[in-house]
Amino acid sequence: MAQANYLTKNSHVAPGGWHEDDRRELPEEEAEALWKFFEDATAKLKQQAYRDTEACHAWQIMKAQGIHHQVALGELKKEFGLSKSTLYDKIARIKGYDPQHWPALLVGQWTGENIRQVVWHEEAWLFFVRNTLTPGCKIKIAWSRTKRQAEKECWGAIPSYDTAKNYFRKLDQDVVTLVKEGETALKVKSPTAIRDYNFPLHTIWSMDGRRMDLRVIDTKGKYGAAGKSFRLWIYAFQEVRSRMLLGYALGASLDADLVRGAFLNALKTTGLLIPRKIQPDNGMETAAKEHTGGAPWRRRGKVLEDEIIGTFPMLGIEVVWAGVAHGQTKPVERLFGTLAQMMETRPEFRGAYCGNSTETKPEEFGTPVPVGLVEQALNEEIAAYHRTPHHGHGMGGKSPLQVYAEQMKMPGVPVRKISQAQLRLCTYSAVPITIRRNASFTILGASYWSEDTTKLAPGKGYYARYNPQNLSDPVHVYRKEKRLCEAVRTELTAFNDKAAGKEIMKKRAAYTKAVKQSAKALQDLSNSDTQDYLNSLAAEVLPEMVDEKSGEILPAAQVLEIVRGRADPLQERKTTEDLENDAIREEAKRMQERQSKESAERVRQRARGGFSK
Structure with missing residues (x-):
């Protein structure tokens, strides 16, 4: 109204x-x-x-x-x-x-527009901003410092705390985050990549290591000295497409041996199937040349000509390094977080769980658990993880085990499988060696020698693959990708052991005799360079250089392309008789090659002036 x-x-x-x-x-x-x-x-x-x-x-x-x-x-x-x-x-x-x-x-x-406000003194405002942008400094503390400094420098009154806070919050917060907290904190504000996981199985494996937040005790000495208490390391390989944990290894320290153990465990799971690409972390355990030698790395510089060819490049696996200080690029990091929540918070580990920082460490921490209990719990939780539905991209709510099985049955999807010889090569460690003047070399204090190493030029540029579990096994000497020979360990002899001394002298005499026979055969060949012999040798060794009709010498190709694998695999173990027969055949082959090469060179030299009829 x-x-x-x-x-x-x-x-x-x-x-x-x-x-x-x-x-x-x-x-x-x-x-x-x-x-x-x-x-x-x-x-x-x-x-x-x-x-x-x-x-x-x-x-x-x-x-x-x-x-x-x-x-x-x-x-x-x-x-x-x-x-x-x-x-x-x-x-x-x-x-x-x-x-x-x-x-x-x-x-x-x-909005407070009509309220009388105190105007910032220019130096006071700069002082306030500089203090506020200091990492860890709160706005209230920076304002209090500015107020004290203003009284000291006679800058006059400064705005109230609430006004100063409002002024500071008007600054671009992304710039404030970068200056105060760094690039890592700024990444949270930046766009996030959404990955597409729809690619064939075994396209890429993600690999990394993590130190468990559990204190264990090794009563049986499985990972070192018996009775030692430590935090256990786990290194794992994950198949990215299916999120399947293919293999892992546990140890007291994070090193190249732990990586090798995890890789061999993954090969056992897949039945010797390997990926096309592998995504290692930037840690020194995976950057070891016995694993990634021959692959470029940000701290290694260019690949050297005589560098060790690591396990992954040797198998033709492309090494794609993960981003530095960016765990989101490694899917296995997410897997570690899931397993940590599933396993390390179990009630039987109370007192052994130390948390992931000093702030999260429980007061009851201090009682280690047997390492065998941790191994059993880890196997149980990994099996449970493989059967748990996953809602990531490309999973469709299925478990990793289901997706892996379905992808393996898909027709037309090629997978790579290594041989048993290549598997044996994966079990070996690689280390650079120096051939001494006496044709021997050392690995971890053990000396190795063979008749084949005497034929190698002394010096550096070689590397050997050896069994890290047994240094008494024969080692294999490589230069680049080429396997050169095999060497055996030289056992120490007692100072006054007469029988051992005789055995050494016997081997030295046999070796000297074999070399003298080779030298005599070469001298006999050089003395038999008759004209008829050279003519027949030219037709036998260099048939492509002799014209069938005219008998004229044709020009030879200047460049030859040699096609071979990245690295030669290890050979099968042979009996003593087989080794002796192989040695005889190899020696005969080398003599023939030397004879043919020198004689062919003489043919070429005389061909330039023409053969006498």
Whole structure:
């Protein structure tokens, strides 16, 4: 009824009860900016603006009804808590404008724009910002320092803490994050890559190691000295497409041997299937040349010509290094987090769980558990993980075991499988060696020698593959990808052992005799260089150089391309008789090669002047 009376009485005036002379129009651009400012305001300010709008409507209605202004002010004071000056200030702000804009016009009164503010001294502001951007420094502490420094430097008054905090929060927060917390914290604000996992099985394996948050005790000495207490390391290989944990190894330390053990365990799981790519971490255990030698690495520089060919490049596996200090690039990191939650928080490990930081370490920590209990729990939780539904990309709510089995049965998907000889090569460690003048070399203090090593040029540039579990096994000498020979361990003899001395002298005599026979055969060959022999040798050794019709010598090719594998595999173990026969055949082959090469060179030299008839 009051609104009806108000509208009837003021039908001749502008909307809102204003006289036509008082009416003001708000341009469209200003109205848009005004309402954008309103939308950016807090919910509390918006609520107060709507309440003030209601109070202004009530004032206009009571004024139209002819109610005395003192009575109206009392009613508004009682209903809305507005004093006379406050109400008049609001009415002045909205006077002449359409009522639909009143909330946006009134919200501006609550931004503090009309409050007298202290202006920052330039040096005080720079001091405050420099302190606030210091890592770990809170805004309150920086403001307190600035206040003390302002009194000391006579910078005058500085803004209040709330005002200073608001000024600081107006800075670009991504820049503040970079300066105060670093690039790693800034990555959280940056766009996140969403990976596509729809690729064939065994395309890429992810590999990494983690130190468990459990204290264990090795009572049987499986991982070192018996009775030793330590935190166990785990190294694992994960098939990325199916999220299947293919293999792992446990140890007291993170090193190249632990990586090899995990890789062999993965090969056992897959039935000797290997990936096309492998994604190692940047740790030194995987950067060891016996694993990734021959592959470029950010700390290794260029690949040397005589560098060790590691296990993965040797098998033709492309090495794709993970991003530095960026665990999100390694899917196996997520797997480690899942296994840690599943296993390390089991009730039987209370007292052994140490947490992942000093802040999360339980007070009851200090009682290690037997390492066998940890191994059993790990096997149980890995089996449970393989059967747990996964909702990642390409999984469709299926478990890793289901996806792996389905992908293996898909037709037309090629997989790579190594041979038993290549598997044996994977079990061996690789180490650079130096051939001494006596044709011997050492590995971990053990000396090795063979007749074949005497034929190698002394010096560096060689590497040997050896069985790390038994240094008495024969080792294999390589140069680049080529397997050169095999060497056996030289056993130590007693100082006064007569039988051992005789045996050494016997071997030395046999070796000297074999060399002398080879030298004699070479001399006999050089003395038999008759014209008829050279003519027949030219047709036999260099048939492509002799024209069948004219008998003229044809030019030879300048470049020959040799196609071979990245590294020669290990040979099968042979009997003593087989080794002796092989040695005789190898010696005969070398003699023939030397004879043919020297004779062929003489043929070429004489061919330049023509054969005499």
